[in-house]
Amino acid sequence: MTMSDTYDTPDTRDMLDRTRQGVIGKGLDRPEGPLKVAGTATYAAEYARPGCAEGVLVGAAISKGRVTAIHRDAVMAMPGVLGVYSSERMLRRAAQGTAGEAPEQDVSTVDFPMQPVALVVAETFEQATAAAKALRIDYDDQSDDARFMPSDDNAEPADDPVEAGDLDRALREAAHVVDAQFTTPGHASAAMEPHAAIAEWEGRDLTLWGSLQMLSFNVAELADSLGIDPKHVRILSPYVGGGFGSKLGISHEAVAAALAAQDLGRPVRVVMSRQQVFQSIMRRSETEQRIRLGCGPDGRLTAFAHEALVSNLPGEDFSEPVTQASEFLYAGENRLLAVRKSDITRLTAGSVRAPGEAVGMQALEVAMDELAEAAGIDPVELRKRNLPDAVPGEGTPYSSRRLVQALDAGAAAFGWDQRSATPCARREGEWWIGHGVASAARVNILAKAEARVTLTADGHVVVETDHTDIGTGSYAVLGQIAAEMLGQPIDRTTVQLGDSRLPSGAGSGGSWGASSTGSAAFRACEAIRATLAQAVGCSADDLLLQDGKAWAEGVDPRPVTDLLTEDLTRTGRIEPGDLMEKVNQSTYGAFFCEVAVNAFTGETRIRRMTGAFGFGRVLNAKTARSQCLGGMVWGIGSALTEALQFDSRDGHLVNHDLAEYHVPVHADIPPMEVILLEERDPHASPIQAKGVGELGICGAAGAVANAIYNACGVRLRDFPMTPDRLLAHLPDPFAPAA
Structure with a gap:
């Protein structure tokens, strides 16, 4: 060959x-x-560079407007302070993944609350922190012109909507129809290692120790931000303590550290606090989704519509690709897929943990569960019955698809045949017990x-x-x-x-x-x-x-x-090459979940969860299993706990740390089973492997939601499904079992 x-x-x-x-x-x-x-x-902030000074970023005290004055003199007189920097080259937004060029610069313009607008550098971190807190900044406050909540009123028309057939007629003629509205909140990447950088110049050459995911793009972004040739930039990131999308592009700390180090002629370290990371680095957009499904008496889909409203800052091209899996996963020749974007004054929305499928599939998989109930068909069977021979509306063939095998293997391992289709059919003391299923799917990219x-x-x-x-x-x-x-x-x-x-x-x-x-x-x-x-x-x-x-x-x-x-x-x-256009290459899997819902408090506990996944050749069974487990944990978080909360009055992020933004912890997660389905996909790569990292989250929250419904009969369509949302709808805990 x-x-x-x-x-x-x-x-x-x-x-x-x-x-x-x-x-x-x-x-x-x-x-x-x-x-x-x-x-x-050694991680980014841990390198011992002789003479390294410490920098602390300062966030804007307004939601939108301009910086008119920075009162440097007062803090320059404080102990150990070496400089106060606010430059047209400093970043006011982080770069989107694979940008390869500088994002929005010039921090004198304020685009969102707590946007970094200055850097204070001192001999010690404590001195820099004290001076950053004391720094007084004057603004031209234009917050009254800001829009903090997404709305259909200012949403842009959908880019490249997918339309085929006669959707309205198909819905009218369908034997069973689901028409449901879903909401998902914004999410934070919440990587363990915060964003950090140490910058050091030697003549015209810059070395940056950073916590970054894509160095070839990051070099170009950093060089463009600084106005220098990329050949003069070297980035070292041998160990990165998690990224989940937040470190795909260059961000505030790297450019600020480089500019300060150049001016001072010595290394400068800038480490973002956890709060600063939450407030100024990429968020996942919240979504409002409408899903309409129609099928015949046999459960075969004839109508499929998935529409979403997402948000971002003005000028950002990225829109959370909510319908990405809906394009290829299920049948339905009469189709509408569309995502609209509303411009709002919140921190930049970008790639976070399986953008698109992570939030789109959790809603779709709940809608499929509702359709299965309406049609009186087992939810596993309904999914298997609606797998198309080619991508609907395109005719593109599939390279490989292990979804049927994943559903069958997962069902057998989980004991799906023991599930009762009737909600509230099983109770153990105070707890309703239920089972749920969902498909997993994620686009594959070479x-x-x-x-x-x-x-x-x-x-x-x-x-x-x-x-x-x-x-x-x-x-x-x-x-x-x-x-x-x-x-x-x-x-x-x-x-x-x-x-x-x-x-x-x-x-x-x-x-x-x-x-x-x-x-x-x-x-x-x-x-x-x-x-x-x-x-x-x-x-x-x-x-x-x-x-x-x-x-x-x-x-x-x-x-x-x-x-x-x-x-x-x-x-x-x-x-x-053009294989990605000729053949649809995706990864597939299935989730099976058992939950217990407290009949008195609405608390949900995951009791067990099984995931079965097919993603081409398994290169390392241990690391692949770890990735699948991690995705399932994120799915549980999306279903039950995770939500960015913004103040609707000024757009600031209220829960900006791990004390208030609730990721799942050890006590939330039981032992989980992962089944790896070996396959070979020669269309995907010469090694016949496909990506696994994000597959484990795509649809997982839907399995949890479906299990909650099966347990207690409450069908929530707003995530996360917290106890307060369940409590108002729970059945009488003293009523006799059905």
């Missing part, structure tokens, strides 16, 4: 199924795990990536790329691919990540990292194998490598080191 950078032709060779080392797919530990457990993995692989003369393997590891297992997975391809034990394999001077990986975002950068490493290994095959005297496909030895059929094994006189280095590249 002729190799090219552009992936236009499915790779059906199953190369990783014919190699001999036996490490691919195994649940191997993360090589950096001991460093993280011991506290010796992204442009490069990786350099070296087989050293002494038989070690080194993988190098600027790809980041945000806790997802990149160090492990990339090492496994290279070790498998080159037949070396995993303990002779080293992976170097998070340095922008290395070849540009895909970055961690959109669930495309492992399959994309992994494919680039795969390509580099193929080139090394071709060279070794020449030395052995066979074709590359016939070359056998295992435990540091090379041979072919009829040729005696030899140590690979005998074939090398020097290090052998190759760079692999991959970029998407």
